[in-house]
Amino acid sequence: MSAELEGRAFLVGDDVDTDLLAPGAYMKGPIEELARHCLEALDPDFARSVRPGDILLAGRNFGTGSSREQAAQALSVLGIRAVVARSFAGIFYRNALNLGLLAVVCPEWDGIARFDRVRLDPRAGRLVHLASGRSFACRPIPGHLLEMVESGGIVPWLERRLAARRAEGAR
């Protein structure tokens, strides 16, 4: 399984809330439309400047606010593969993992600048700043949960489990 990922770092600050990630005004519409407005109140160019494969580096309490999972989904739609934050709001953290978006707690990642390249190992719990070679300790994601994330989130994971159960029942 794909243990490590590498990408460009995109930086945001503390307390980035779900109304910034998934603005209420676009909640009625399709997710692709919502994603175009992701974080626009913070940075009007956000959706245009992120690239698929980017890793979002955030401050503390990332994803605070509502339970709307579109906050995590919007980031996935924009191609972000992982959010590394000093800390997460609990519901966002669960939503991200449940949607197959890696959410990794990394209390300290000082010295990494916008667009620097980083490598993330969620299983071992390590973030590496490629330019300086510095390594930062993260909270490893328990294997059981990582398996769920890597299968694309809780729905595909459950789909597989249910299919297996049905196959067993049919025998």
Added chain:
Amino acid sequence: MAETLAQKIVARAAGRSSVEPGELVTCRVDLAMLHDSGGPRRVAPILERLGVGLWDPSRVVLVSDHYVPAVDPESARILDLTRRWGRAHGVARHYDMLGICHVVLAEHGHVRPGMFVVGGDSHTPTAGAFAAFAMGVGASEMAAVLATGEIWLEVPETLRILLDGRPGPGVVAKDVLLALCRMIGLGGAGYRAIEYGGEGLAGFAMEERMTLANMAAELGGITGLVPPDRRTLAWLERAGVSLGEAELTRWRSDPDAPVAATLRLELDRLAPQVAAPHGPANAAPVDEVEPVPIDQAYIGACTGAKLVDLRMAASVLRGRKVAAGTRLLVAPASARVWREAAADGTLATLTEAGAIMLPSGCGACAGYGAGVLAEGEVCIASTARNFKGRMGAPSSRVYLASPLTVAASAVAGRIADPRPLLAERREPEPIGEEAARVG
């Protein structure tokens, strides 16, 4: 081994004799709550994909509160879809336009001590006022719960918050929470279970306890628990649920249960609080906040429009008028609140003062319904959140305060301290007593 209330509930739900913080467990869900916004329209496609129905419709409560009443064809479609889905899946308990989900659950006795509750909304911890372990989840996770009746959980540590003494006039549960938000910061509870305690807690009516538990979400707690007492039993009795006194001793933390941290707040030293834009943690005592002129005062939401909240506002507004150039909007939290506030004269007091009544529902709180703000407008609200752009235009600014302070500000036309207005009364308003009668 001594255990916290959170551990006891999680252990029961996980079918274990005990659990330790940090353990990854699977819990059986006693009640799943969905609303029109994050509910059927999001979970239905997922359940279809999984090819399964509900694990147990009798454990599901559906509430239409976010997009009510419909304001455009899209919100009407969402409400219609919600109704059809509820009928098709045999969900007998669908509260359609009868109030905000967290308040409706409490009013109908759906949340009780020791229950494990999962809701598709971040303020689900409100049910913790009744000593239920209640956590909010997103739609995919809700779909998984609906399909299996189970949820994964890392057993949380407990953060104990002790409320000492008695609050002075003009100070209520909302002020306690705003002060706590400033003390520990937004999300400062780090997804621990928050458990309130201390001698001050006994004085809070159930609805005030609901406010404490509700804003555990802002503190970043996975849930916010209030140990049950006679008031809890009395409220449930009224909701048609009779519980024995044994529940009171069963659902509380063991005295020596280890907790992650203990925080104390002296209620008698607390002033009314106002949180400046754009976060609940920007709270400060009202007399230290600049008296900013306001365009709109809003009494609404699960946090701030229960019967006690409306009565608070009425206690300030009785015989007074909303300032010219300011509008006061009031959206009672539920149909029952509406009825009771009409019966006891609260509504008349509010409307005579110039309040404009709005339908029960989330409304302007989440920027979904009537009462949203224009560019640059300033609002003071009894809601839980003042994130940028939440209540309307991105450049609007929202201050958070108690219903007392919101009402006082509506009268002054700028942010104002409710205490002088309350003191002017010949007979001080018996908020505590009224509250006691309610809860």
